[in-house]
Amino acid sequence: MSRFLSARGQRLSVYTPGEQPRERRYIKLNTNESPFPPAPAVLEALQPGTLAGLRLYCDPECRELKRCLAAQYGLSPSEVFVGNGSDEALNFAFMAFGEDSIAYPDISYGFYPVFAALHGLKGIELPLLKDFSVPLALAQAQRCPVVLANPNAPTGIALPLCSIRQLLESDRERLLIVDEAYVDFGVESAVSLIPEFDNLLVVQTFSKSRSMAGARLGYALGQERLIEDLERVKYATNPYNVNALTQLLGIKTLENQAYYDACCRIIIENRAWTEAQLRALGFEVLPSGANFVFAAPPKGSAAALYEALKAQGILVRYFPRARTERYLRITIGTREEMSALVDALRALLQRTL
Numbered sequence: 001m002s003r004f005l006s007a008r009g010q011r012l013s014v015y016t017p018g019e020q021p022r023e024r025r026y027i028k029l030n031t032n033e034s035p036f037p038p039a040p041a042v043l044e045a046l047q048p049g050t051l052a053g054l055r056l057y058c059d060p061e062c063r064e065l066k067r068c069l070a071a072q073y074g075l076s077p078s079e080v081f082v083g084n085g086s087d088e089a090l091n092f093a094f095m096a097f098g099e100d101s102i103a104y105p106d107i108s109y110g111f112y113p114v115f116a117a118l119h120g121l122k123g124i125e126l127p128l129l130k131d132f133s134v135p136l137a138l139a140q141a142q143r144c145p146v147v148l149a150n151p152n153a154p155t156g157i158a159l160p161l162c163s164i165r166q167l168l169e170s171d172r173e174r175l176l177i178v179d180e181a182y183v184d185f186g187v188e189s190a191v192s193l194i195p196e197f198d199n200l201l202v203v204q205t206f207s208k209s210r211s212m213a214g215a216r217l218g219y220a221l222g223q224e225r226l227i228e229d230l231e232r233v234k235y236a237t238n239p240y241n242v243n244a245l246t247q248l249l250g251i252k253t254l255e256n257q258a259y260y261d262a263c264c265r266i267i268i269e270n271r272a273w274t275e276a277q278l279r280a281l282g283f284e285v286l287p288s289g290a291n292f293v294f295a296a297p298p299k300g301s302a303a304a305l306y307e308a309l310k311a312q313g314i315l316v317r318y319f320p321r322a323r324t325e326r327y328l329r330i331t332i333g334t335r336e337e338m339s340a341l342v343d344a345l346r347a348l349l350q351r352t353l
């Protein structure tokens, strides 16, 4: 760091993204991207005329994109916020709604404690129960905003909608932020509860189920007043937060929902296949509602397996913390990729006999 870095800058905690190596081709199962390209119509959207339009600022209100998202979810455009990835929507939500503390599970998305620290909030960690499920009674006891990833990451475990409803009803003065980055892989969304609850904000993304991680597009859905608050933070930070190309690609994506639904169905099938294969190899596999599985090998260390897979060109994710160190988080890719992974694991486990 330079000698000019402020004390505030020095105190920042930072998020460590999963590896995005460029030096060799990996079977990349480490950051929960889609193995499928965007829909053909999305690929065709970037014409020279579109690029020429870049001389103009983009629409800061993202009107057309909000209209399409609102139509997809049966909401009004005033109930939609769009951000530069859902990370930005979450960041703005922490900034807008965090007073002195904010609560989230102790094992969850690694950005929550970083955002809490960034905004000077005390992060209250809710310890997951023994089976890695969310401690609902403890969540209900909080007065501050609660953030839940549903399904949770890196466990993949999902809460049923009735539990979300119960949490919302237990204190209507407490805001619940549900991060649904993985909701499209077979889990019930809380969006249907928005008309009933003004203390609910649902955050989703184009990064996982819609093959657009590199375009950076996420959104938050909630009643109009909540969305106004997020817009307030946006206009204090970065009014042109979603660039023109990404807005266009987002609209084209929503026009091709059937393609993405088909991709999600394949991922769900491949997930079931992978779970069965891993269990047959003796792995403990947590029940997943996401496009990844969290699995512990029957013997040897997960850290060593992670390294051995990487040396063979297969990248997965390893979280070296007390309760997660026995597990690997493995993104679900194509059937070919998952076969290669299972074959590699089988061979590695035999070697350590």
Ligand SMILES: *Cc1c(COP(=O)(O)O)cnc(C)c1O
Binding pocket: 032, 084, 085, 086, 087, 088, 109, 149, 153, 179, 181, 204, 205, 206, 207, 213, 216, 217, 218
């Ligand atoms: C991937 C992920 C995000 C971030 O998604 P972006 O839209 O790419 O910023 C947010 N929350 C969870 C739980 C995630 O896994």
